[in-house]
Amino acid sequence: MEFGSPEAAGMQAYAEELRSMFMRMQDEALDLHKKARAVQVTETSRDGLVSATVGPRGDLVRLDIDPRVYRRPDSRHLADTITETVGRAAAKARERVVEIFEPVIPPEQMAAHIDGDIETVMRQLAERMTGER
Structure with missing residues (x-):
């Protein structure tokens, strides 16, 4: 690749963009990191019997199960409901983290x-x- 070629110009432009992104990230990193670490998302199951709260990585922080689940003792249904509710909460937490970093990434x-x-x-x-x- 020779100096002044389109490939070199593209790499130079990308290097400048990376440098600019790095400088913005450095300036904003601590604030964004704090915001991202504080993300918690709570979702409730469609039947309203399960509530799951997850952290920024989709890790389960809290699980609430309404005692009414005992009226219909179906462990497979309960397990599926928990899994689906936690999954929806994790997806929303991921979206929120992406939004937080959008100004720099x-x-x-x-x-x-x-x-x-x-x-x-x-x-x-x-x-x-x-x-x-």
């Missing part, structure tokens, strides 16, 4: 990082370096 890039989707992260990196966005 593009949402699709943050989502890929949270999901551990290294293929998408690497593809986005390559596209940005070559100016293909």
Whole structure:
């Protein structure tokens, strides 16, 4: 790749963008990190008998089960209800963390990082370096 080529210009532009993003992140990192760590999302099951609260990583913080579940003792249904409710809460918590970091990290890039989707992260990196966005 020679100096002044479109590829070099694309890499230079991406390097500048990364530098700018890094400077913004450095300025805002502690505040954003505090906000992200404080995320808690509560979801209630469709039947209203299960309430689940999760943290920013989707980890279960609190689970409330209404005593009315004993009127219909179906452990499989209860387990499925809990799993589905926690899943919805975790998805909303993930969305909230992506929103918090949106001022400094593009949402699709943050989502890929949270999901551990290294293929998408690497593809986005390559596209940005070559100016293909």
